[in-house]
Amino acid sequence: MSNGILSRNIRKMNHCGTSCSTIKCWKWDITPVILMHNKPSLRYAVLILNRPISQEEAFMKNFWEKATLRITVDGGALRWDQFLTRLPEEISNKMKIPDLITGDFDSIAEETLQKYKKKGCKVVHTPDQDYTDFTKALKELNNHCQEHTIEVDNVIAIGQASGRLDQILGNIQTLYLAEKQHLLHPETKLYLMSGDSLSWLLEPGNHIISIPEETRKHNRAWCSLVPIGETCHSVTTSGLMWNLDNQSLKFGELVSTSNAFDGSDTVKIKCSHTILWSMKVPSLTGE
Ligand SMILES: Nc1ncnc2c1ncn2[C@@H]1O[C@H](COP(=O)(O)OP(=O)(O)OP(=O)(O)O)[C@@H](O)[C@H]1O
Numbered sequence: 001m002s003n004g005i006l007s008r009n010i011r012k013m014n015h016c017g018t019s020c021s022t023i024k025c026w027k028w029d030i031t032p033v034i035l036m037h038n039k040p041s042l043r044y045a046v047l048i049l050n051r052p053i054s055q056e057e058a059f060m061k062n063f064w065e066k067a068t069l070r071i072t073v074d075g076g077a078l079r080w081d082q083f084l085t086r087l088p089e090e091i092s093n094k095m096k097i098p099d100l101i102t103g104d105f106d107s108i109a110e111e112t113l114q115k116y117k118k119k120g121c122k123v124v125h126t127p128d129q130d131y132t133d134f135t136k137a138l139k140e141l142n143n144h145c146q147e148h149t150i151e152v153d154n155v156i157a158i159g160q161a162s163g164r165l166d167q168i169l170g171n172i173q174t175l176y177l178a179e180k181q182h183l184l185h186p187e188t189k190l191y192l193m194s195g196d197s198l199s200w201l202l203e204p205g206n207h208i209i210s211i212p213e214e215t216r217k218h219n220r221a222w223c224s225l226v227p228i229g230e231t232c233h234s235v236t237t238s239g240l241m242w243n244l245d246n247q248s249l250k251f252g253e254l255v256s257t258s259n260a261f262d263g264s265d266t267v268k269i270k271c272s273h274t275i276l277w278s279m280k281v282p283s284l285t286g287e
């Protein structure tokens, strides 16, 4: 086991005792507070998708610089370029370049591609039209890690969830594919960060999610549990304003959006099927 903070705090624990030895347990201590003050031992990859970057300059700069691996996905390279113009030139000039630029390149301008090639970025063309550039980027990330014997515990994809609903759903599909098609190392966790919201999949089992103090204190801190693609027949929670007690989550019946925290330092969730968990994370957008 490695000691990167994020995923090591997201330990899979099969320790539930004899009565539930087959139930998997996860502890999630990922918080942007940890990301913000990311420790040197933290090993993560950052992926920039093709959406405006709405996070605060200080956060993004720090987050990018301290990443183990930096990837821009197709038009994401342009978004990164635009983000750099928000920083003073003497700072942006010294920033690390993307390690990898991937995509079918229908969105990136040739000029931008050439500029990054000249700077020494590795460019991987992924023309397959059966998968999104985000999905293909995860495969390339994994290949790159294997080639260079790099390990990352977490992959955080940055992309504002706005605009095209099909793309937003496509991004959720990528979360599922990463798991089902083993696109990443089995220990590597994948998150979608959109502005001040962080989303990831909770697999069947028990989950304990640490809630950062800033989120607990925030009077409009929201969270959600959404069943995607299949009914989650049984969900039991604690730590939420609207807890579930062995209830079923299903579109057309009950979907737990606009839920909130009850002030506890952890949220506990037991679910029978995979669900999408999203939560507000503190102060990344300056709002
Ligand atoms: N409107 C959007 N909303 C959410 N995510 C998006 C949106 N547009 C693009 N993305 C994300 O950025 C990635 C890279 O986008 P890209 O520049 O390739 O645009 P695209 O050609 O429209 O997307 P794709 O080629 O994946 O269909 C996409 O795979 C997707 O994950």
Ligand SMILES: Cc1ncc(C[n+]2csc(CCO)c2C)c(N)n1
Pocket: 104, 128, 129, 130, 131, 132, 133
């Ligand atoms: C059933 C089915 N629906 C849509 C597409 C189209 N598509 C899905 S991902 C992608 C890549 C976008 O960069 C494209 C064009 C397909 N191939 N198969």
